[in-house]
Amino acid sequence: MKSTPGPCGSSWSLLATALLLLASTETAFAHVRHGQAQGFLSGLRHPVSGVDHVLAMISVGLWGAQLGVPAKWLLPVTFPMAMAFGGFLGLAGIALPGTEVGIAMSAILLGLVVAREARLPLAAAAMLVGFFAIFHGHAHGTELPAGESGLTYSIGFVMATGSLHGVGILLGEVHRWQCGRAALQAVGAAVTIAGVVFLWIAIA
């Protein structure tokens, strides 16, 4: 009597084939791009790790929300570009005196304009934000950990900064309600006080 392979036999042959294929593995062409992911994560983390940076970024968004369109979008466009210019100066080895004082002053003044709902002309607002962004970029944009990718670090750094502006704009949407306006002014005052503390630390 001729035996026919049953389902069990088919499974064994499949398993044997799979084992044979696994056993005949070729050399892997592992392509490792060292520092790519770490660079991105370092850049993403860096702006969030400094309270001074976070407060300034969010204040820009809050102020933009208070001023409304087009400042709401222009300020977050201005800040990253001016910040990158500051980072570029730092990378080029061009010293910027009083960087920490500038960062502390940015918190004081940005907090103040939020607290007072200051309505500066658009160009003046952009210049104020851009001026202080240079200090932030100079201080923070160049701190690449060794062995990590400068490109992905920069991508993460800029994305995190822009996202902080976005958070500020979203929070600033409470401006449309009376209690929200008061809350924003209180937040602005708190940022100013924090800025004074930063200034004290920078000078001391």
Added chain:
Amino acid sequence: MSWPPRVAPRLLSGLLGVVAGTLWPTPAEAHLVTTGLGPIYDGISHLLLSPEDLVPVLAIASLAGLNGAPAGRRVLFTLTVAWLAGGLAGYFTGGFVRPAGLPAVSFLVIGGLTAADRRLSSAVLGVLALAVGLVHGWINGAAIADAGREALSLVGIVTTVFLLLALGSGFVVSRRAAWARLVARIAGSWVAAIGLLMLGWSMRGVS
């Protein structure tokens, strides 16, 4: 207006540093991905996994989209053909060196123009697409030759460039809401900022 005595030399040396850092030819790391699925898929994966190529493609797609459908069509074909031509030139001319800062310049220029959101003539966009395609294509082609891989990878790269451009510019063109245009501008400002930082890194010899 006269500069204070110490500022002018520093600015001049900084400027020279930028120019030298941008144009100085350095051996580049060949970032070619091996998928195990053949050179075409290697090329596709390379483009999708390489921010130095992917970001300018998406940014120029956005810029073209902001300038309307005719500009989108012009950039679509010009950039793709230029990328292929540059890639073939890079592949066959051998000698894998590249001006280290040029990809950073494409980030800076494309991102800056997108953020500015000025109406550009079709000719200007065409020249920009030509330059970007030739530079990035040349770097890709030279990297493929340097790694001893098949030129067919270029087909994968260029096909992906074409598809991303078509989808990206088409998406931006079809957006009518003002906020969508603003999102494109903000993304452009981020790209320009990244380019400026890349330029600084290239001066320090960091990729």
